[in-house]
Amino acid sequence: xxxxxxxRLTSIAIVILLAFVIGQxxxxxxxxxxxxxxxxxxxxxxxxxxxxxxxxxxxxxxGQFSIxxxxxxxxxxxxxGFLSRGVFTHWGLQGPLLLLASTVTGALMAAVGGWIVGxxxxxxxxxxxxIATLGFGEIVRIFAINQDWLGGAYGMSGIPAVxxxxxxxxxxxxxxxICRNLLLSVHGKAFLSIREDEMAAxxxxxxxxxxKIWAFVIxxxxxxxxxxxxxxFETYIGPTSFFMDVSFIxxxxxxxxxxxxxxxxxxxxxxxxxxxxxxxxxGSITAGPLYLVALLLFIGAYVAAGLCRRFRPKPLGATGIWxxxxxxxxxxxxxxxxxxxxxxxxxQTFEAYQLRMVIFSITLIVIMIxxxxxxxxxxxxxxxxxxxxxxxxxx
Amino acid sequence: MSDxxxxxDTTIRFGGLTAVDRLNFTIPSGTLFGLIGxxxxxxxxxxxxxxxxxxxxxxxxxFKGRSVLGRKPFQIAGLGIARTFQNIRLFGALSALENVIVxxxxxxxxxxxxxxxxxxxxxxxxxxxxxxxxxxxxxxxLADQAHTRAQDLPYGRQRRLEIARxxxxxxxxxxxxxxxxxxxxxxxxxxMALIRRLRDEFHQTILLxxxxxxxxxxxxESIVVLDHGAKIAEGPPEQIRNDPRVIEAYLGESH
Amino acid sequence: xxxxxQQLIVGLQVGAIxxxxxxxxxxxxxxxxxxxxxxxxxxxxxxxxxxxISRWIHAPEDPALWKLFTMLFGAMMVCAILGATIEQxxxxxxRKSPRIASLITAIGVSLLLQNLAILVFPINPPPAxxxxxIPFQRSIQVGDITLDIGKMAIFAVxxxxxxxxxxxVMKTKMGRGMRAASHDFDAAALMGVDVNKVVRFTFIVGSAxxxxxxxxxxxxxxxxxxxxxxxxxxxxxxxxxxxxxxxNIPGAALGGMLMGLAETSVSAAHLSSxxxxxxxxxxxxxxxxxxxxxxxxxxxxxx
Numbered sequence: 001x002x003x004x005x006x007x008r009l010t011s012i013a014i015v016i017l018l019a020f021v022i023g024q025x026x027x028x029x030x031x032x033x034x035x036x037x038x039x040x041x042x043x044x045x046x047x048x049x050x051x052x053x054x055x056x057x058x059x060x061x062x063g064q065f066s067i068x069x070x071x072x073x074x075x076x077x078x079x080x081g082f083l084s085r086g087v088f089t090h091w092g093l094q095g096p097l098l099l100l101a102s103t104v105t106g107a108l109m110a111a112v113g114g115w116i117v118g119x120x121x122x123x124x125x126x127x128x129x130x131i132a133t134l135g136f137g138e139i140v141r142i143f144a145i146n147q148d149w150l151g152g153a154y155g156m157s158g159i160p161a162v163x164x165x166x167x168x169x170x171x172x173x174x175x176x177x178i179c180r181n182l183l184l185s186v187h188g189k190a191f192l193s194i195r196e197d198e199m200a201a202x203x204x205x206x207x208x209x210x211x212k213i214w215a216f217v218i219x220x221x222x223x224x225x226x227x228x229x230x231x232x233f234e235t236y237i238g239p240t241s242f243f244m245d246v247s248f249i250x251x252x253x254x255x256x257x258x259x260x261x262x263x264x265x266x267x268x269x270x271x272x273x274x275x276x277x278x279x280x281x282x283g284s285i286t287a288g289p290l291y292l293v294a295l296l297l298f299i300g301a302y303v304a305a306g307l308c309r310r311f312r313p314k315p316l317g318a319t320g321i322w323x324x325x326x327x328x329x330x331x332x333x334x335x336x337x338x339x340x341x342x343x344x345x346x347x348q349t350f351e352a353y354q355l356r357m358v359i360f361s362i363t364l365i366v367i368m369i370x371x372x373x374x375x376x377x378x379x380x381x382x383x384x385x386x387x388x389x390x391x392x393x394x395x
Numbered sequence: 396m397s398d399x400x401x402x403x404d405t406t407i408r409f410g411g412l413t414a415v416d417r418l419n420f421t422i423p424s425g426t427l428f429g430l431i432g433x434x435x436x437x438x439x440x441x442x443x444x445x446x447x448x449x450x451x452x453x454x455x456x457x458f459k460g461r462s463v464l465g466r467k468p469f470q471i472a473g474l475g476i477a478r479t480f481q482n483i484r485l486f487g488a489l490s491a492l493e494n495v496i497v498x499x500x501x502x503x504x505x506x507x508x509x510x511x512x513x514x515x516x517x518x519x520x521x522x523x524x525x526x527x528x529x530x531x532x533x534x535x536x537l538a539d540q541a542h543t544r545a546q547d548l549p550y551g552r553q554r555r556l557e558i559a560r561x562x563x564x565x566x567x568x569x570x571x572x573x574x575x576x577x578x579x580x581x582x583x584x585x586x587m588a589l590i591r592r593l594r595d596e597f598h599q600t601i602l603l604x605x606x607x608x609x610x611x612x613x614x615x616e617s618i619v620v621l622d623h624g625a626k627i628a629e630g631p632p633e634q635i636r637n638d639p640r641v642i643e644a645y646l647g648e649s650h
Numbered sequence: 651x652x653x654x655x656q657q658l659i660v661g662l663q664v665g666a667i668x669x670x671x672x673x674x675x676x677x678x679x680x681x682x683x684x685x686x687x688x689x690x691x692x693x694x695x696x697x698x699x700x701x702x703i704s705r706w707i708h709a710p711e712d713p714a715l716w717k718l719f720t721m722l723f724g725a726m727m728v729c730a731i732l733g734a735t736i737e738q739x740x741x742x743x744x745r746k747s748p749r750i751a752s753l754i755t756a757i758g759v760s761l762l763l764q765n766l767a768i769l770v771f772p773i774n775p776p777p778a779x780x781x782x783x784i785p786f787q788r789s790i791q792v793g794d795i796t797l798d799i800g801k802m803a804i805f806a807v808x809x810x811x812x813x814x815x816x817x818x819v820m821k822t823k824m825g826r827g828m829r830a831a832s833h834d835f836d837a838a839a840l841m842g843v844d845v846n847k848v849v850r851f852t853f854i855v856g857s858a859x860x861x862x863x864x865x866x867x868x869x870x871x872x873x874x875x876x877x878x879x880x881x882x883x884x885x886x887x888x889x890x891x892x893x894x895x896x897x898n899i900p901g902a903a904l905g906g907m908l909m910g911l912a913e914t915s916v917s918a919a920h921l922s923s924x925x926x927x928x929x930x931x932x933x934x935x936x937x938x939x940x941x942x943x944x945x946x947x948x949x950x951x952x953x
Contacts, residue, residue, distance in 0.1 A: 126750060199468075
């Protein structure tokens with residue numbers, strides 16, 4: 001018992017210390033100049049990391065297909081924005097305490113939202129539930145636009161900038177820890193069993209209604225906390241910050257990472273955010289190479305998938321086939337595309353950043369067709385991957 | 396011996412179709428009870444009413460003297476009735492071990508909060524659950540594949556895993572819905588030996604649905620025969636075997 | 651009084667557009683059990699092509715009735731081809747995967763079309779077809795009610811399309827295949843129905859109806875064309891399909907009309923900023939209270 005608490009407290013201390021050191025370092029050295037962009041990317045990665053891990057709890061672990069996650073994010077952000085300006089600062093709260101108050105209230109309000117959305121999940125399944133959650137998300141957004149006390153269409157500005165990366169990283173760690181802890185318990189197996197077969201779970205005595213609502217409440221609460229931190233980071237929030245796109249991007253992260261895998265959700269959140277921001281750096285690109293790369297990738301995907309089906313290579317070989325195809329498409333597409341620029345249609349330019357959603361959506365489609373289980377499948381990262389002989393990840 | 400389960404005039408209608416019509420039978424504690432009948436006779440529907448998936452239109456179902464009507468399936472599982480499914484419904488992506496752990500879920504004592512914080516109690520609880528689950532897998536001869544995903548197990552083993560999962564709920568009444576369906580004769584033989592063992596060694600009360608009459612004849616003490624939703628015969632196997640109405644029902648089907 | 655009649659007519663016009671769109675959702679759902687999220691985007695593409703075609707054939711400068719029909723059939727054709735392509739490329743490989751996988755793909759296709767449209771279509775400033783075909787905006791006066799000829803055409807075409815659809819579904823071999831597939835997809839395949847053909851045909855017909863709706867809406871109701879042109883109509887039409895009972899063709903038509911009326915009532919009651927929320931509220935309520943819709947039949951999951 002004593003040993004348990006010693007290990008537990010040490011690891012918590014190490015996580016807090018790490019978050020503090022990294023956060024302070026980034027905030028101190030990257031606050032201005034070009035490095036500020038990198039700092040912003042780190043913030044976004046953390047925020048979206050929380051969003052995708054929390055959506056993974058609802059979608060991936062409990063199997064309740066929700067595509068309205070932006071609503072919880074928005075509820076958290078608006079709660080923080082409204083209360084911090086209207087109430088908390090009057091109480092004299094500032095700095096970390098203000099952030100803590102906002103985050104907790106934001107999480108609670110979003111959790112209430114999660115409870116409300118969870119209700120339909122008792123009666124609806126699969127695509128019906130998905131569309132209901134989408135509807136809920138839009139209702140929240142339209143409601144906010146029409147409320148003057150919430151800033152209406154203009155949103156809220158002047159929210160105190162009290163989010164520090166250290167705190168945000170601690171929230172990331174907390175989110176991951178909660179999900180991981182859950183999976184290591186009997187309750188976690190019950191959540192998973194609902195995803196696998198709700199009727200069988202019911203027959204085993206799992207109160208599926210209760211657990212589904214809990215999944216929504218916990219997942220929404222985490223998203224709400226992230227929303228609060230976002231509000232105090234950006235200092236401005238408006239209804240446009242929470243379009244359906246946000247929900248779809250988070251969904252893409254969970255799906256790409258592998259539904260049910262915490263590691264996958266986190267890794268793909270970071271990958272997709274970095275990709276999105278890297279596209280910003282690319283500036284403008286010409287239509288010729290773009291069209292050709294797209295065309296070659298499209299044909300290549302069919303060919304590669306066909307090759308993989310035909311020869312059933314080992315994971316390394318499959319990676320090779322796919323990598324080679326992508327590389328070929330990129331290089332050949334670029335070379336041939338440049339030749340085409342003499343034709344006017346092929347010489348117009350695009351902002352690379354605009355391609356972000358195109359790439360996201362294509363990734364989503366291709367992943368579903370080629371590898372529906374996502375990058376990580378149901379697996380988690382584990383140090384045992386590096387051990388010579390792999391033991392099952394479970395006790 | 397006391398009566399464990401009692402059906403009184405249990406009836407269910409779907410629209411105009413009466414799927415089960417005034418069904419009466421009583422299962423005494425510790426028996427291996429068979430429910431047989433041709434396809435579409437209403438056997439699985441009867442199961443679904445006992446386990447709360449469907450609510451009977453009229454009549455009553457009592458378990459240990461208390462009516463189970465109006466209760467949800469998970470509550471009925473909590474009362475001590477466990478079941479398997481005719482078309483296997485395992486938690487496919489979970490390991491065999493995890494499947495059985497979920498079966499033991501009813502015995503959990505920790506709260507969800509302690510699980511989220513991974514308190515020592517939650518950690519210990521999973522460890523004890525793993526141990527119990529491994530014992531059950533051992534009994535069912537599945538221990539060697541405890542870490543295999545349920546959907547990757549061979550068919551016969553999946554059937555056995557479903558029974559193991561149901562046993563993990565520590566039921567007073569075990570409902571088996573065509574456990575031998577799709578098995579070859581050798582596998583069926585093994586399974587029947589296993590079921591008999593459950594009754595003899597663990598004093599498990601079992602209600603067994605079977606489509607194939609020959610399978611049940613050998614092991615059940617008492618058999619109820621359904622046809623078109625109604626009970627047409629009840630009694631020990633020898634009596635059933637010679638009952639003209641039963642022969643009629645089965646022959647009628649094969650015609 | 652005339653205000654309400656006017657509103658009623660507007661409601662039915664909007665409803666006719668939703669009904670045409672809802673038919674596409676309901677047909678695809680009926681056959682494949684898939685919510686075709688991309689349907690709204692097909693509609694958007696149809697609206698843009700209406701614009702392009704009207705420019706190519708110089709409809710604005712030199713209007714003629716045949717040009718309107720060219721725009722109508724052109725938009726229908728483009729949408730039909732697009733719908734068939736989407737089905738072939740994105741949905742067919744996933745026919746045997748879990749339904750959620752197809753749903754995610756559908757969301758992906760919808761996002762893809764929207765964002766490709768941002769890149770490819772002229773959206774700055776948002777053009778409108780209606781302003782370019784003003785000669786068709788003539789109106790007649792009945793008592794104190796003004797009837798727009800163009801807008802009345804919406805009814806005529808919509809009802810014509812629905813009758814045509816009814817004939818296709820009830821009387822043709824393909825229609826029989828569609829009904830069989832929506833009853834039991836696998837059994838239909840086993841009974842020798844060429845389900846691939848049926849599914850493609852369903853997408854073609856559904857998308858063509860979306861193209862017709864797009865042409866009618868963009869030409870006669872005059873909303874500016876933007877890339878999210880199909881987003882809200884799509885969700886509303888889906889709501890209409892659910893309201894009528896998804897998979898049920900008359901239900902979709904009825905649901906569309908009801909949606910149009912509900913929306914116009916909210917606007918008429920001076921709550922127009924909540925007009926879009928109405929659809930979502932109806933959607934959530936129907937899903938919760940009567941998921942099978944007005945004309946649909948409920949199904950019990952088999953254990």
